[in-house]
Amino acid sequence: MTSGRIVSQPISRADLAQMAEGQFGDWIKAVVDVSRGIMAVGGDLHADDEALLLEHGSRQQDLWGINLYLDEDGPDWIEFDSLINIRPGQGNRSRGVDDERTRERIRALVESLVVSS
Template sequence: MTAGRIISQSISRADLTAMAEAQFGDWIKGVVDVSRGIMAVGGDLHADDEALLLEHGSRQQDLWGINLYLDEEGPGWIEFDSLINIRPGLGNRSRGVDDERTRERIRALVESLVIAE
């Protein structure tokens, strides 16, 4: 099992790429806390990153699973697909993120944390 890492300050794409190469190749799983402005990356499962954030004070309803395709450019490099996103009680019935405003918050947060160098 690979332990995830909490990202609360900038991380380079190169660092994420190195982490990804050790796991899945050209992509990495992550979980974003839209309330606290942090994310966890590098767990074998989204649930691993989710558990790490919960252990460090995040609230379940603020957490969303994503995949980052580090060789991609533009909006396609962030994929909204995770089992942890299925939350019928909160109105999210798919593995994606159904609410466009939430997707935009996630995009903005990821873009603020992941830098080119």
């Protein structure tokens, strides 16, 4: 089992790629906290990254699971797909992120935390 790590300062794509190498190859799972502006990466499951953030003070309603495809550019490098996103009580009935504003917040957060080099 691979444990995740919290990212609160910029991290390079190269560092993420190195983490992904031992797991899924060219992509990595992440959970973002849209309220606190941090994310967890590298857990075997989105639930692992979610649990790590919850242990460090995040609120579940602020957490969204994504996948980062490190060899991709543009909007395709972020995939909104995770079981933790299914939240009918919050109006999200899919594994994706149904609300466009929330997707934009996630994109902005990831772009601020993941740098090219």
